[in-house]
Amino acid sequence: MPLRDRKRQAVRTEVIAVAVDLFLDHGYEAVTVDQIAAAAGLSSRSFFRYFANKEAVFTQLLDETGTGIAERLAGRPPHEEPWLALRRAFDDVIEMLDDDDEENRRSLRTMRLIYDTPALYGSHLWKQTQWNRLLADALTSRPAATPSAEQRLHAGALAAAAVACFEYARAEWVDCGGTRPVSELLDLAMGAVHPLPDA
Known part of the structure; x- marks a missing residue:
């Protein structure tokens, strides 16, 4: 896998881990994309480069x-x-x-x-x-x-x-x-x- 793709996959993996932790702590419906992005150190715009929602x-x-x-x-x-x-x-x-x-x-x-x-x-x-x-x-x-x-x-x-x-x-x-x-x-x-x- 090219370096660029490996980096992209690493970010996706990190965002998934952060999002799941937030969902488990606060409930799925209560967590927003903005909260996930902030916890993962991303802007909301950057989040949507990796996930549709x-x-x-x-x-x-x-x-x-x-x-x-x-x-x-x-x-x-x-x-x-x-x-x-x-x-x-x-x-x-x-x-x-x-x-x-x-x-x-x-x-x-x-x-x-x-x-x-x-x-x-x-x-x-x-x-x-x-x-x-x-x-x-x-x-x-x-x-x-x-x-x-x-x-x-x-x-x-x-x-x-x-x-x-x-x-x-x-x-x-x-x-x-x-x-x-x-x-x-x-x-x-x-x-x-x-x-x-x-x-």
Whole structure:
């Protein structure tokens, strides 16, 4: 990545962190773009060079998460059973959520905020439909070949089911206050749809 793009990404990452902290402390609706910009050391005009609005702070975070899961899926062994490959693609995200540290507690609070804020939850669900396509595309490229219409449909159904299982597992994790690991909840959710083969 060119230096200019790396600098831009660093600023976006910093603004996201600042904005999420403000949302968690004061509530999403109470925080303005001007407050986010000031806390991040930017002018309001500069903020809009990176984000269309304050909601875009969350959608950017969700974009990065979905892209990362799809990249890990694409990197799984090409002949691994697809349902297992999908499960393993979530491992890095789950590891972050299951870590018993401040970042874990922040993630829990952030997910509660998303679930409790209709505007954010709507964006959250919309982004997950985009995850479905990303994961379906990654599935149809394992092994690399031109997929048939039936293979694309099959991959899309598997991807959508896996994303739905992840969402239900994460929602349960939030409801129980993080007392049960997301890894355990996702195994249960995905196992209810189809048995997970041994790794």
